[in-house]
Amino acid sequence: MPNKQMEEDADEWIVEQFRPYFESIEFFSWLREPDFCPDYRMRWERDKELSVNAVSPRFELASFWRLVRDPEYVGFLKEVGVKCVQLSFFGLEETTDRYVGRKGAYQELLKATDILLENGIAPRWQCFINEENRDELVQLLKLYREQNLFRRCEAFGSEFIFFVNEGSCDGESRKLYPIRICKKNIPKELIPYYPDFNKLLSEKELCAGLINDSSHFVPHNDGKIVLNTANNYDLFFNFTHMQSEWRIGNLKKDPIDELVRRVIEEDIPSLQEAGNVTVSELVQRYGDPLSEKAFPKEDYLMYLLNRHLESSL
Numbered sequence: 001m002p003n004k005q006m007e008e009d010a011d012e013w014i015v016e017q018f019r020p021y022f023e024s025i026e027f028f029s030w031l032r033e034p035d036f037c038p039d040y041r042m043r044w045e046r047d048k049e050l051s052v053n054a055v056s057p058r059f060e061l062a063s064f065w066r067l068v069r070d071p072e073y074v075g076f077l078k079e080v081g082v083k084c085v086q087l088s089f090f091g092l093e094e095t096t097d098r099y100v101g102r103k104g105a106y107q108e109l110l111k112a113t114d115i116l117l118e119n120g121i122a123p124r125w126q127c128f129i130n131e132e133n134r135d136e137l138v139q140l141l142k143l144y145r146e147q148n149l150f151r152r153c154e155a156f157g158s159e160f161i162f163f164v165n166e167g168s169c170d171g172e173s174r175k176l177y178p179i180r181i182c183k184k185n186i187p188k189e190l191i192p193y194y195p196d197f198n199k200l201l202s203e204k205e206l207c208a209g210l211i212n213d214s215s216h217f218v219p220h221n222d223g224k225i226v227l228n229t230a231n232n233y234d235l236f237f238n239f240t241h242m243q244s245e246w247r248i249g250n251l252k253k254d255p256i257d258e259l260v261r262r263v264i265e266e267d268i269p270s271l272q273e274a275g276n277v278t279v280s281e282l283v284q285r286y287g288d289p290l291s292e293k294a295f296p297k298e299d300y301l302m303y304l305l306n307r308h309l310e311s312s313l
Helices: 012-023 038-048 073-079 093-100 105-118 134-146 171-179 188-193 203-210 256-265 269-274 279-286 299-310
Strands: 086-088 122-128 162-165 227-229 234-237 247-250
Touching: 012 038, 012 256, 038 073, 086 105, 086 188, 093 105, 105 122, 122 134, 134 162, 134 188, 162 188, 171 299, 203 279, 234 256, 247 256, 269 299, 279 299
Parallel strands: 086 122, 122 162
Antiparallel strands: 227 234, 234 247
């Protein structure tokens, strides 16, 4: 969606819409990468201030762009209790720069790694694998070892300091389906660093196992409700990508009591349609029984459901 800046008081206005309906609200003024804006300290304090009967937690996420440009930023991360920061690689230098969309991103990730280590924060390398970059990730693991990062990170006690995954198959990542990794092609050197590798199945295996499944795949909130507000005030659940078929409504145009009802009852067209189509039907219509592409089961079901919703809503 367009990169559009919201009004200055948008955060407070959004929280005020929900305040009468919920006892507890955790508010975050960012999505995917925190602290990108220069007023990151003020934003963090503001997020805490706007949260209702809750403290918005810090995650293992930070702006590596800011880490290499703002010498005070790493100190801020330590102040707010960050123990580990996840850094995402898509291969070696040229490939990572291309996927990030910025020349120099790979070198920034390496520099951010050093900055974090020098300041007692564990850098966690997340590597997204596909058929294009699988051999490059083997070289990336070699680099990690050559820099002795496993030993240097021992003191931090973080699990999966280097790990590999195939990523989801929705949003922008959906475009990578043609080069999605095949399980049989995952280099053996990377398997020890692939969490839940044994739960990963080929599309062929998934189709065979689900072809007669008469149940329905209907995402739902389990305990905590997580909502994303787009820059045009469209509201979405955090189940998958923020596409029109998943739109709950618009905070500026729809009555808030009706929006809250849809949220609590999970009453939106996409979820209604998910309850009308069986897993077997999804597999028959959209699955590829000859494909070796690798998926966790739930990610595959979301991929199939999104394909169905795009053609039916």
